[in-house]
Amino acid sequence: MAIVKYSTGPIDNQESSIYPGNIYANVDILILNNNQHRAANVTIKLFKLQGQKQLVITKKRRVVRNTSSSVSLDVSGLDKFEIQFIVNQPGTRIQVRRSVLLTATGSDEAGQFVSRLPIKITV
Secondary structure: OEEEEEEOOOEEOOOOOOOOOOOOOEEEEEEEEOOOOOOEEEEEEEEEOOOOOEEEEEEEEEEOOOEEEEEEEEOOOOOEEEEEEEEEEOOOHHHHHHHEEEEEEEEOOOOOEEEEOOOEEOO
């Protein structure tokens, strides 16, 4: 069983001249499991970074082989945040990195696309 960890790193969600209020209201996460034979277990953790790092919510998804799953996170009340992803699947770390793909897309209060958030391997 291989475990691969990813993170958006710290995201600054504070208002700007373009976006009054928080930049992102929601983050939509898409998980794609391209593995032909095995399911993947994905844990998603949202952290508040104002002051001491604090866990806001944990969501878990089991993504069966050759399918995708999505998760939406409300980040409208967070000025700074980080999202961590923990992917657990049978095989080597390299196999898991190649077969389970993640994207995180931020949208504003009107549901309009703002940007993709970076996702980096952490361990």
